[in-house]
Amino acid sequence: MTSIGIHDLELATAHHVVELDRLAEYAGVDPAKYRLGLGQDQMSFPAPDEDIITMGASAALPVIERNGIDGIRTLIFATESGVDQSKAAGVSVHRLLGLPPQVRVTEFKQACYSGTAALQAAIGIVSRFPGERVLVITSDVARYALDSPGEPTQGAGAVAMLVGENPALVEIERAAGIFTADVDDFWRPNDSTTAVVDGALSMSAYLDALTGSWDDLRAQGGPEIDQIDRMLYHQPFTKMAKKGQQRLAEHTGAPLSAALTREEQAAAPAGARDTGLFTGSIYNRRLGNSYTASLYAALAALLDHDTELAGRRIGMFSYGSGSVSEFLTGVVQPGYAEHGAASRVEAALDARVPLEVAEYRELHARVLPSTEDAQTPRVTRAPFRFAGVHGQARQYERTA
Numbered sequence: 001m002t003s004i005g006i007h008d009l010e011l012a013t014a015h016h017v018v019e020l021d022r023l024a025e026y027a028g029v030d031p032a033k034y035r036l037g038l039g040q041d042q043m044s045f046p047a048p049d050e051d052i053i054t055m056g057a058s059a060a061l062p063v064i065e066r067n068g069i070d071g072i073r074t075l076i077f078a079t080e081s082g083v084d085q086s087k088a089a090g091v092s093v094h095r096l097l098g099l100p101p102q103v104r105v106t107e108f109k110q111a112c113y114s115g116t117a118a119l120q121a122a123i124g125i126v127s128r129f130p131g132e133r134v135l136v137i138t139s140d141v142a143r144y145a146l147d148s149p150g151e152p153t154q155g156a157g158a159v160a161m162l163v164g165e166n167p168a169l170v171e172i173e174r175a176a177g178i179f180t181a182d183v184d185d186f187w188r189p190n191d192s193t194t195a196v197v198d199g200a201l202s203m204s205a206y207l208d209a210l211t212g213s214w215d216d217l218r219a220q221g222g223p224e225i226d227q228i229d230r231m232l233y234h235q236p237f238t239k240m241a242k243k244g245q246q247r248l249a250e251h252t253g254a255p256l257s258a259a260l261t262r263e264e265q266a267a268a269p270a271g272a273r274d275t276g277l278f279t280g281s282i283y284n285r286r287l288g289n290s291y292t293a294s295l296y297a298a299l300a301a302l303l304d305h306d307t308e309l310a311g312r313r314i315g316m317f318s319y320g321s322g323s324v325s326e327f328l329t330g331v332v333q334p335g336y337a338e339h340g341a342a343s344r345v346e347a348a349l350d351a352r353v354p355l356e357v358a359e360y361r362e363l364h365a366r367v368l369p370s371t372e373d374a375q376t377p378r379v380t381r382a383p384f385r386f387a388g389v390h391g392q393a394r395q396y397e398r399t400a
């Protein structure tokens with residue numbers, strides 16, 4: 001049977017960064033609550049001329065430059081922070097990337113889960129049309145109300161993936177565990193720019209979905225826990241991955257290490273099995289929540305920093321509030337290390353321009369109405385920018 005999976009991937013983020021120590025100081029909270037309690041150091045924040053489309057196109061551009069466009073006849077854009085109720089964000093990306101008209105484009109939505117739905121749909125398309133490749137883009141801006149408990153878990157980021165046969169990075173295995181439950185843990189009403197969330201319920205719903213999708217993975221003939229070498233989780237904040245790992249260890253009885261930092265790794269009990277929790281959190285700790293992109297940012301971090309992955313199996317838990325979740329597994333391919341993007345990603349994270357809390361709060365409150373023509377100031381250094389609104393339509397341009 002032909003192997004299908006992720007052939008290439010790239011991470012992009014926003015122009016600005018907010019240091020969570022500064023936010024803690026402003027909020028009168030112990031900075032350790034954010035660093036250790038949530039496992040977050042920073043959050044990316046978009047400039048006024050950035051959004052899911054500019055980040056998604058910026059992530060996809062290097063993938064196209066490295067691989068060309070041959071065989072790409074589908075682009076799926078997964079997001080929960082869509083900028084239009086009708087037009088798929090991917091249609092703007094299609095033009096920005098100069099893709100030919102013979103590419104079907106659509107948008108997938110189901111909170112943070114839809115990136116995984118897009119990946120599975122892409123695998124289905126590649127199975128149906130051998131030789132084709134699918135461009136999957138996950139891109140989100142996570143926004144909660146100012147001064148709310150969710151505020152330090154905001155963030156922004158995009159991961160673009162090229163899905164095809166004989167992938168260079170990760171073959172996605174056939175068995176997948178699914179778990180859906182109608183629960184009001186987190187949502188964003190049409191007339192709101194920020195999410196509504198019941199924090200405690202969202203964490204218990206996440207953990208129930210984890211064990212539910214794990215049990216289904218096993219029922220579908222998926223691997224046993226000790227056949228999985230590395231474990232990645234959706235990371236609304238990186239401490240959630242630790243909570244997930246603890247729950248999975250309890251549920252399966254496996255001695256999985258829940259060490260999320262180097263210090264915790266050094267102090268881990270003898271016999272605890274290190275499944276790469278710390279390595280998978282390296283980017284997300286600095287990005288914040290990137291919703292649909294979060295799990296794939298964890299995958300990028302693992303591929304970029306773990307030198308012993310060839311032939312190893314990765315378990316990946318995808319959760320989207322509301323809720324739909326999936327536990328899938330993949331096998332890392334022998335030449336994966338050639339992709340090595342750590343220095344590139346770290347340089348991009350380091351190059352973000354810091355915002356003081358007052359500047360961030362001012363930008364957070366600024367919402368461009370869709371009813372008036374307006375131009376956005378040129379701020380981003382990304383290859384694409386949101387130029388403003390004209391005739392109620394959002395305008396995008398290539399900058400470089």
Ligand code: HMG
Pocket residue numbers: 030032033034036037038080110111112113149150151152153186197198199200202203206234235236237240289291319320321
């Ligand atoms: P909170 O009420 O401010 O925080 O909100 P807390 O009081 O529960 O404290 C958080 C942690 O910090 C706790 O650790 C404290 O003990 C610790 P825990 O007990 O949980 O292990 N802490 C400290 N640690 C060290 N030093 C200190 C200190 N003080 C406290 N001094 C909450 C936290 C996560 C609820 C909030 O940030 C929130 O509402 N976030 C948004 C919702 C969310 O991320 N939910 C996660 C699961 S749902 C999901 O993943 C889906 C999602 O991505 C959306 C989608 O699918 O589209 C969100």
